[in-house]
Structures are given as C-alpha cells and as structure tokens.
Amino acid sequence: MVYAHKKERLTELLKLEAQGAIDLFFADECGFSLTPCLPYGWQPIGERYTIRSAKDWVTNLFGLLSRRGKLITYATSHSVTGQFIVECIDEVAERIDNPTVIVVDNAPWHTSAVVQSRQKVWAHKDLYLFFLPTYSPQLNSIEILWKKIKYEWLRAEDYTSVTTLKEAIFNIIRKYNEEFCID
Secondary structure (H helix, E strand, O other): OHHHHHHHHHHHHHHHHHOOOOEEEEEEEEEEEOOOOOOOOOOOOOOOOOOOOOOOEEEEEEEEEOOOOOEEEEEEOOOOOHHHHHHHHHHHHHHOOOOEEEEEOOOOOOOOHHHHHHHHHHHHOOEEEEEOOOOOHHHOOHHHHHHHHHHHHOOHHHHOOHHHHHHHHHHHHHOEOOOEOOO
C-alpha cells in the first residue's frame, strides 16, 4: 500500500518536472574502494591476468541526478553522515532557481534528526525531500549511474592505486552527459 502510494506520488512529480513546474533530482550515495566491481571476465587459454584488489577506501560520493542530465556531486573521504547530507543540500538550496524536489531513500543519514530539522529551512527556499518507499532502489534513477560507473565505465587498470581510481571517478563525473551518459 505504501509502495503504490509513493510510486503514484513519484509519477506526479515526474509529470510536474516534464511540465517545467519543478526541478527533480534523484539522490543517493556511492562508495568507492580499490576492490574492483568486475562481474565478468575472460582470458585467452594459457594466459593469466590478475587484478589488484585492496580494501583501501577511496571516496564516498553524494550525487544528485536530474533526468535532463544535470549531475551534482559531493565527495568525502569520511563516512556519510546526516551532517554531510545537510551541508550538501544546503549548498544545493542556495543555487536553485525553481521549486526543487530531491528524491532520496530511507538511509539513516537521510532520515537523521539533523536532516529532519533542516526540512523547514529548505521548504522556505522551495526545496523539498521526497522519501521513496523502503527497499525500492529501482525507483531511484541515480542507482543506474552508480552501477554504470562501477560495472561499465571504470576499467580494471583504474584500480591500480587510490590516486588512479580517484582520477578515473572524477573524470567520469566531469564528463558526465558528454562522454558518459545514461538514457
């Protein structure tokens, strides 16, 4: 029942966005480490390839993605917290020109007291959070972006060092909607 209601509300938000009445962003976090995300690989008979794998943490990204291809990201080398989310959304709130809705899941940092306490401030700036139903990542478009980055756009050679991986990640982010895009 909650899922159907939230999905219907999201459909209404998508219509408002299509009419130009609001700006709509899908937001979520993604963590990157030196452990590669390679779901499949092959090698010629008799040849052996290896891929370095390490637990070294590289970065966490908080991203906001519109269906029009606008991508805003914030990086941290620390754990994602409610305070980090507030700082990111505060910055977004200062730059908006139209009523804006940010679609988020129910991660603890999205529903934290510090985020909840800022919602009235953001509403005065015409920025609102829309919480997806639990366990519904398929409704959050930015999940496709994270999957593409990890499973398609990052190459095995990007995992050779923290520096190399960071450069590759931020290159993809910089070139999003030019060289790298999702439909």
